Amino acid sequence: MSFKVQTFNQIAERGLNRFDPVKYQVGSDQVEPDAMLLRSQNLHDCVFNKNLKAIARAGAGVNNVPVDACSKHGIVVFNTPGANANAVKELVFCALLLASRGIVDGMRFAEGLTDISDSSVLAARLEKEKKQFAGVELYGKKLGIVGLGAIGSMVAEMALALGMEVLGFDPALSVDAAWRLPNQVQRMESLQALLGQADYVSLHVPAIEQTKNLINAENIGSFKKGAVLVNFARESIVDPHAVLAALNAGGLARYVCDFPEPEFRGRKDILAMPHIGASTLEAEENCAVMAADQLRDFLENGNIKNSVNFPPVAMPRAPGTCRLTFTNDNVSGVLGHVLSVLADLQVNVVDMMNKSRGQLAYNIIDMEAEPSAELQAAVAAVEHVIAVRLI
Numbered sequence: 001m002s003f004k005v006q007t008f009n010q011i012a013e014r015g016l017n018r019f020d021p022v023k024y025q026v027g028s029d030q031v032e033p034d035a036m037l038l039r040s041q042n043l044h045d046c047v048f049n050k051n052l053k054a055i056a057r058a059g060a061g062v063n064n065v066p067v068d069a070c071s072k073h074g075i076v077v078f079n080t081p082g083a084n085a086n087a088v089k090e091l092v093f094c095a096l097l098l099a100s101r102g103i104v105d106g107m108r109f110a111e112g113l114t115d116i117s118d119s120s121v122l123a124a125r126l127e128k129e130k131k132q133f134a135g136v137e138l139y140g141k142k143l144g145i146v147g148l149g150a151i152g153s154m155v156a157e158m159a160l161a162l163g164m165e166v167l168g169f170d171p172a173l174s175v176d177a178a179w180r181l182p183n184q185v186q187r188m189e190s191l192q193a194l195l196g197q198a199d200y201v202s203l204h205v206p207a208i209e210q211t212k213n214l215i216n217a218e219n220i221g222s223f224k225k226g227a228v229l230v231n232f233a234r235e236s237i238v239d240p241h242a243v244l245a246a247l248n249a250g251g252l253a254r255y256v257c258d259f260p261e262p263e264f265r266g267r268k269d270i271l272a273m274p275h276i277g278a279s280t281l282e283a284e285e286n287c288a289v290m291a292a293d294q295l296r297d298f299l300e301n302g303n304i305k306n307s308v309n310f311p312p313v314a315m316p317r318a319p320g321t322c323r324l325t326f327t328n329d330n331v332s333g334v335l336g337h338v339l340s341v342l343a344d345l346q347v348n349v350v351d352m353m354n355k356s357r358g359q360l361a362y363n364i365i366d367m368e369a370e371p372s373a374e375l376q377a378a379v380a381a382v383e384h385v386i387a388v389r390l391i
């Protein structure tokens, strides 16, 4: 059994090393790959080859992957939940400080005093001018966190440790995420309520249809006067024109984000970084290793962990068996039909698992003996079966 994995973007070496070179050909030049491994590469206009079985996003957001189209073709899409959350949390801490203290302007000012060569003259000038760069402390301020998943919950913990009050809003909070959340986080019933009370607002929601322009011209007026908006989630979540208008009107004090826009240039009240929230050695390695391991387990065993469109499925392999996996539309009767095909071909089933998620169902069947050549085609021909593999 051998597989081709096509890579996009800079994938950490530690992740690439997880692929055994005897079984895998890995690289950006692979054609007709079994799987793709990527970071922010936009796949929306990509034409997928018929052999493609899986796409692994080494990161959290999957807005660069056409997930619905993948589901239609039975392509499993993975991400790496939480693997870069600490990196983003640390940069949010930095963003809160940058927004509150005269760090950037003060450093630029000091750097700009190039005409002063005497250090005591320089020190006297800096002492005289430093009042322009005075700021405020985070301690005692209110941080509103929108989206309390992997990153939001870590930001909450950090803010509480800094002595901030934390307000949270997440109407879709999972049970696991709720368990992770410190109980001092005050639950807000609406985004509006959070915006009205927070001194700082940090966004940690996915870029999906429901979060497009979540911060917009209608609700930007709800921010507390002088509040700071922090966006290390995605550009589509914030309407930049609404932010610019609020900054110009003095409603918002600062916008710190990971997504520069041409109109942001030269503004002292906007600090825009080049999408570096997850750009740490540790996060890049964590994401690459997790993505690679998930791909390997899927390609070699058909197991699925951390998919955004398929259910989680893992079945230990019964020794000496051959494994059939298939994806089907989640309608009744398909599994029964496939089992009758196997019975007609005199195949003995040793173990099996069937799970569904939304419109899709996924099945693993371990069979006693090596099946005849016609089995895969016979299963593929069953109505509502989308993809079949023999592993």
Ligand SMILES: NC(=O)c1ccc[n+]([C@@H]2O[C@H](COP(=O)([O-])OP(=O)(O)OC[C@H]3O[C@@H](n4cnc5c(N)ncnc54)[C@H](O)[C@@H]3O)[C@@H](O)[C@H]2O)c1
Residues within 6 Å of the ligand: 059, 060, 061, 062, 081, 082, 084, 085, 088, 146, 147, 148, 149, 150, 151, 152, 169, 170, 171, 172, 173, 174, 177, 204, 205, 206, 207, 210, 211, 232, 233, 234, 258, 275, 276, 277, 278, 279
């Ligand atoms: N800047 C970067 O480099 C960087 C790095 C990692 C993640 N991100 C972005 O951050 C996002 C969040 O990452 P995560 O790891 O915390 O994901 P996550 O899935 O663990 O958490 C997202 C949370 O948002 C909540 N949510 C969804 N819709 C919401 C809404 N309308 N209002 C409030 N909450 C809502 C979900 O219920 C979930 O709890 C990612 O989807 C990605 O786009 C950016």
Ligand SMILES: O=C(O)CC[C@@H](O)C(=O)O
Residues within 6 Å of the ligand: 039, 040, 058, 059, 060, 061, 062, 084, 275, 278, 279
């Ligand atoms: O790969 C990156 O650098 C960014 C990843 C980040 O945006 C994510 O959604 O995890």
